Every structure is written in C-alpha cells, then in structure tokens.
Amino acid sequence: MPELTLDDLRRILRAAGGEDDPATLDGDILDATFADLGYDSLAMLEMVSRIEREFGTSIPDELVPDMPTPRTAIGLINSRLRAAA
C-alpha cells in the first residue's frame, strides 16, 4: 500500500507552491501550519490535487481545512489510503 511520507509532502509542496528559502521546508515542520510556512489556500488545493494524482486517491476539497499542518495532512491522507487498500 502506498504511503505518504514527510519527504513526499516536502517534494510535492515545493512543486505545488514553490519556496522562498529551501531551509524552510527542511526543518522540523510536522506541527507548523501550512499558513505559517507561507502556503495559502490555493497552494493547499494544488498540493492535494498533486497527491491525488500521484497516489491515485481522491480527497474532497472539504477535507482541506481538516489538515492545517503536515502531521494532520499525512495522517488524514494515509488513513484514506489505508481505507481504500
């Protein structure tokens, strides 16, 4: 079963929303909010859409507010991947 790791999320975020300073995403970001990392709602939609494509899953837009941090996003997306497996 495919699983979304923190490194996957970093890579996808960089591709989806760009980055000002590579160090921002390299640190301990699990509990930082995406907003504090500099990613707005459009960046979140783009990130989710890239995860959907890469992992062959579907994530309703309504769930985006339930994943304000990398930890909550990884938890929520992996639980959907497990449920679908």
Added chain:
Amino acid sequence: MITGLGVMAPTGRTVAAHWSAVLAGRSALTTISQFDASGYPVRVAGTVPGFEPRSHVPGRVVPQTDRWTHLGLAAAAQALDDAALDPATVPEYEMGVTTASSSGGTEFGQREIEALWRDGPSHVGAYQSIAWFYAATTGQISIRHGLRGPCGVLVTEQAGGLDAIGQARRLIRSGLRAVVTGGTDASLCPYGVVAQLSSGRLSTATDPSRAYAPFDAYAAGHVPGEGGGMLIVEEAQAAAERGAAHRYGAVAGYAATFDPPPGSTRPPALGRAIRGALADAGLAPDQVGAVFADAAAVPELDRQEAEAIAEIFGPYGVPVTAPKTMTGRLYAGGASLDLVTALMALREGVVPPTSGVRCPVDELRLDLVRDSPRQVALEHVLVVGRGYGGFNAAVVLSR
C-alpha cells in the same frame, strides 16, 4: 511627479541599458526562438533575453504566476528602488498600484490547456485561476510590497500604459501619497501569437531589420514584443519633502477617447485625445518638443495618426519618433515603456530615433527622427497610444 523608473524590455533589463540601446538605434527584434515558429505566419518578435524569473521574483511566487507578472514584478521592484521609496515608510493605505494588462497570463494558460488536453481536468493547476487574470500583476505587486491603497488594472491594449498613469494621477489627486503604475506583456507563446493574429495587424516579414517600419512605404504591420516599464508616481510635495533623488517629470496632461465603430462616417478620435491632453496640460502645440508616436505600421492607421499630428502641430511641425520599432509593440507594456523613454528624453534633451524606416512616406508630412538621435531642448513631450478595439490615449509629460 514621477520619481522612479523600471524597465524589463527587449532593449534591456535596466533603464540605462534600454536608453543606451534606443539612443544607438540598436533594434532588439529577432527571429522567434522560444518555440518553433516555422509554421506560423509571424516570425519576428522582440523578446527579453536572459530574463531569469528566480533572480527577480520570490520563489513561491514563480510557479504561481505568468511570465508577464514576473516581468512586471521585476520592473516594479526596480522602479521602487530607483525612487528610493521604501513602502514601509508610507502609511499602508496611501500607496496603490494601477497597471495595464493586455493578454493576461497566456503562457501559463497555454501550459494548463496542454495539461487539460493531454491528461485531463485533474491535471489543471489551481494557480491557473489567478495567474491568467488581468489584475494578477497589480495584485502581486501590492502583496509583495505591502501597498494597500486603491489597486486596479486597465485593459485598453496599447493605450493601457497611458490610461494607467492617468488613473495614477487621479489617485494622487484624491489623496494618495504614491502609486506604482505601468505595464508589461508577455504573449509570445503559440497560443498568445495566434490570439494576436486575429487583429490582422501583425507583420509577416522574416527579416528583423525590415519587419516593423511605421510611416514607411513598405509598412506592413507590427512586430509583437514582450516586457514593458513601471513608474512611481508620487505626490509632488511629498516627493520634495523626502528629498526624492529623481524627479523625471510630471504628468501634465492626459486624455482618452474612443473611436467610432467600423463603417462609421465619423472621423477617428485620436486627434481629439491629443487636443484633450494638451488642453488638460494648458499647453499650445508649439510648446511640445517631441511626439512619441503610436506607430501602428498599418498604412491606414499610420495615415490617421500622421494626419492628426500634422493637423495639430502643422506639417513637419514637431519631431516625431517611435523607438518601439526596436522592441516591437509591447501592448500593455508598450506605452509604459514609451513613457519611460520619453522621460529620459526630457531629462537628457535628446530624442531617440525610429529604426527600420527606409522609405518614409512624404505625403504624411512628418518630421520623423530617424537613424540617429536628435538634440532638442525639451520642456514638454507628448506620448500617443492606440489600443486595438478603438482605444486612444495621449499623455503630456513636463520637466
């Protein structure tokens, strides 16, 4: 009062580089190389070579915005820097942004349309929703520099840069301290070029040195280009109080008119825009030292413009130039770049030449500055812009 200038143009990525290129009559028109244009009727364009968005635009903004916005952000930062105006020193609601836009984000749009066609709707990026949009450059400049005063965008094709500075002056009069204004355009992808073809006004010539020849017996349309210019318009007293290093000139007059519909027996409205701008500036025609022409290079449009100029200034009555022959028409960026060039001309007392014209049409009775720059003591200059669809605008700049 205009206190800062920025340029991202085929002729240079700084004001100094652009100015030295146009003074030297060095055309930047080249054969299109960004994509294989061999199957398209348009082969020559003015592109901004060596522009690296990552050197000018915050990393997060690069994938979220189109090339036209990258160029606009770069030119705006340059203009603010030139003005030495730190927006943080201005009350946050007293500085605004008014730019011109013509095509929106076509290159970005082309990538997304390709993804839609090839891979399906789920592959279209979320940023398409904001990247294509005419106001994107204005919005990104506002966000980046924290400018929270009135913001807007004017979409009047090649007249846009003049309408934008007219609006900037209006905002200053209503109490704003400063406005970032100007415009850029970047529509040289296949989709952008095909969209422009519908005007029927593009040159199909293959020789860059002859492809754009306004007021010439061989005039056969214009060459498209990308880039533009940005300007800082500042309330004059505030600029004086902070000791602004540059005071390039003032927007002394502005007027805009709209042409009658095709087939109408009424005359074109360009002359009315010029007269309106002169009246607004309180100047007689003989006080204007030079005219920066719109220079459509479509014979009928050239004739209309030359007639308006000869009627108002007299036959051969004023030096006329079109440095845009060295960049191509930049649409939203075109008149903005002309404003920058005209302000440099005012400051230096020299009118840059028009390139590419070999057989000027005598019947047009224009004193066209060709081949080499002309030294003239300049107090006031006129910039003329016409946008496809009937837009006319004229701006008088004064020292």
